[in-house]
Amino acid sequence: MIDRDALTFELNDLLQVQQFQDYCPNGLQVAGRPKIKRLVTGVTASLALIEAAIQANADAILVHHGYFWKNEDPCIVGIKHQRIAKLIQSDVNLYAYHLPLDAHPKYGNNVQLAKKLGIDLDKPLAAEPLVWTGTLSEPLSGKVLANYLLQVLAHEPIHIEGCKRLIRKVAWCSGGAQNYITAAANAGVDAYISGEISESTTHIARELGIDYFAAGHHATERYGVQAVGEYLAKHFGLEHQFINIPNPA
Ligand SMILES: [Zn+2]
Numbered sequence: 001m002i003d004r005d006a007l008t009f010e011l012n013d014l015l016q017v018q019q020f021q022d023y024c025p026n027g028l029q030v031a032g033r034p035k036i037k038r039l040v041t042g043v044t045a046s047l048a049l050i051e052a053a054i055q056a057n058a059d060a061i062l063v064h065h066g067y068f069w070k071n072e073d074p075c076i077v078g079i080k081h082q083r084i085a086k087l088i089q090s091d092v093n094l095y096a097y098h099l100p101l102d103a104h105p106k107y108g109n110n111v112q113l114a115k116k117l118g119i120d121l122d123k124p125l126a127a128e129p130l131v132w133t134g135t136l137s138e139p140l141s142g143k144v145l146a147n148y149l150l151q152v153l154a155h156e157p158i159h160i161e162g163c164k165r166l167i168r169k170v171a172w173c174s175g176g177a178q179n180y181i182t183a184a185a186n187a188g189v190d191a192y193i194s195g196e197i198s199e200s201t202t203h204i205a206r207e208l209g210i211d212y213f214a215a216g217h218h219a220t221e222r223y224g225v226q227a228v229g230e231y232l233a234k235h236f237g238l239e240h241q242f243i244n245i246p247n248p249a
Pocket of ligand 1 (some may be wrong): 176217
């Protein structure tokens with residue numbers, strides 16, 4: 001059991017929220033009951049996740065994609081009202097961490113994704129610190145790597161063949177980070193892995209001579225919240241459960 005305010009402090013401190021200029025507020029986005037014992041983690045604070053968390057008697061929900069994004073209508077109407085009303089009626093806290101959760105050097109989405117894929121970490125790119133570089137334990141063809149991503153992430157990637165050699169050095173950034181492909185290619189890697197793909201990414205990959213894998217926005221962003229949830233369970237005696245709301249995107 002932990003006080004809500006203490007948990008807010010611990011999470012903001014762990015994830016170093018003050019270091020980031022983000023597109024949304026990071027931290028406690030919707031306040032609920034003051035004591036927290038059961039924590040549910042998930043990728044996105046959708047209505048389906050909120051309902052599943054309430055079913056699981058959660059006191060707090062921790063997500064990567066919360067609310068109040070820059071440039072969106074700030075009014076609490078429509079589906080945003082449905083979601084927030086459900087949280088408030090059930091007195092459940094909502095914590096959301098976006099870039100701080102991508103970037104954390106131990107619990108972040110990018111480092112946790114590398115761990116899941118068995119990639120040896122090298123370092124983040126100096127030009128784009130959210131993009132990491134590393135090395136596969138053995139060189140693989142693009143087709144074999146695509147199949148490996150499918151097996152490990154349970155999500156079929158979109159694979160663009162751009163390099164004619166075996167893939168050994170890779171760069172990656174979870175989520176909708178396809179636009180970092182040029183920065184990745186400039187670092188001399190054989191392949192770049194992210195979550196989403198744009199129409200233009202295909203041509204950019206081919207012309208840069210780099211393989212590109214769109215491995216799923218949701219599929220690549222499931223591991224940071226789980227790692228933070230496990231950390232909180234261990235250090236503060238919380239009961240933690242990750243709830244996967246399947247998403248093909
Ligand atoms: Zn995302």
